[in-house]
Amino acid sequence: MTRSVLFRLACASVLGGALAAFIAHPADASARLKETVLVSGRVVTLGDLFDDAGDLAAKPVFRAPDPGVAGALSARDALAAAAAAGLADTDADGLTTITVERRSQTVDASMLADVVTEALALRLGARQSDLDVAFDVTPQTMAVAADGYEAPRLQGLSYQPSSGRFSGEILINAGAHERTLPVTGVVAEMVEVAVLGHSVNRGDIVNRSDLETTRMDRRRVARDAISSTDRIIGLAARRTLRAGDALTSSDFEEPKLVARNSLVTVNYNKPGLTLSARGRALADGARGDLVSVLNEQSRRVIHGIVTGPGEIEIAAEPITTAANETAIAAKDAVQ
Structure with missing residues (x-):
């Protein structure tokens, strides 16, 4: 069979198939x-x-x-x-x-909580993102008609500042279908505070790894609560502190570089003269604190400034009579 005959047969087959399809599904098909x-x-x-x-x-x-x-x-x-x-x-x-x-629009508890926090943020002058809502009864997720749907809105809002309790009705409008949902619960204005990841003892120095931040109800947080962990890194705990408690500025102090009854080095410096002696601290002291030191040999008591761990410095040029007497006594004490 020649190539031209094969081509004509192939065309006839294609046309036949197309005609059959046209007959089965005409232009005015069902x-x-x-x-x-x-x-x-x-x-x-x-x-x-x-x-x-x-x-x-x-x-x-x-x-x-x-x-x-x-x-x-x-x-x-x-x-x-x-x-x-x-x-x-x-x-x-x-x-x-x-x-x-x-088709439907899903309305869930999260969406309804946003409706409540939006209304309360306007009333309280707060940021909506700082408000957390807890419903007394969590609303069930519902699917409402998509045609004619409008965003839910809160009406009849009542709020008690002392307790954070609220009540109201949320209107859910889906065209021909309108539903009113009574809601009650508690709203809290949340603030970010610094807390410890684990308990620390009095005198422990706090490192970055000891600290984290969390959100707490403003009503449960002291006015001087610390929001930034950077403020307390390197400070020492004034008392035993529990993990998870909001931290305040009064919880911390500068680390004690001198401990009461510990042996310290007393330094007296002036141009051309440096004197040092050992003494016993009569009080705890952080950097910059004025502490008393006893020279156990002479039994003299002198006063100096804490400059480092176990280090006390006597001023070379005192500016008061009392300080001058201290400096003279210091020279006597260290000699």
Whole structure:
């Protein structure tokens, strides 16, 4: 068989197939049933169920499922409903069952909490992001009709500042369906505070790794609570502190570089003269503190400034008579 004959046979086969398809599905083909139907309103129309439903597309034939619900519909029932509505020329396209679902808007507890915090932020002059809401009864998640949906709004708000309790009604509007939901609960204005990740003892020096930040109800936090951990890194605890408690500035002090009854080095410096001696501290002292030191040999008591761990310095040029006497005594003490 020659190449030209093969080409003519192939063309004939393609044209034959196209003609068969045209005969099976002419230009004015039947309205075809859809496998998946998504509706917005309360009814299902022929146009929802069938492609090419023509002038009858807007004709309702079924009640739509509830918002957010998907249901099964047999193809036989769909075709029968179409025929009863005047659309006789239909094609199930091999389907036996189709799915019909109604569009919805989900309304959950988080969304309703935002409605409450938005209203309370305006009333309290606070940032909405700083307000936390706890409902007495957590609202159930609901699916409402998407058609005509409006954002929920709070009405009849009542608020007690001392306890943080609130009450009101949230109006949920979804077109023809309107629902009022009573809500009660507690709102807290949250602040960020520094806390310890573990307990520390009195005198322990706090490092960055010991600290973290968390959010707490402002009503439970002291006015001098610390929000930045940088302020207390390197300081010492004045008392035993528990993990998770809000920290305040009064909880910390400069680390004690000199301990009471500990041996210290007393330094007296002036140009051309440096004297040092050992003594016993009569009090605790942090850097910059004035402490008394006993020279155990001479039994003299002198006063100096803490300059480092176990280090006391006597001023070289005292500016007061009392300080001058201290300096003279210091020279006597260290000699």
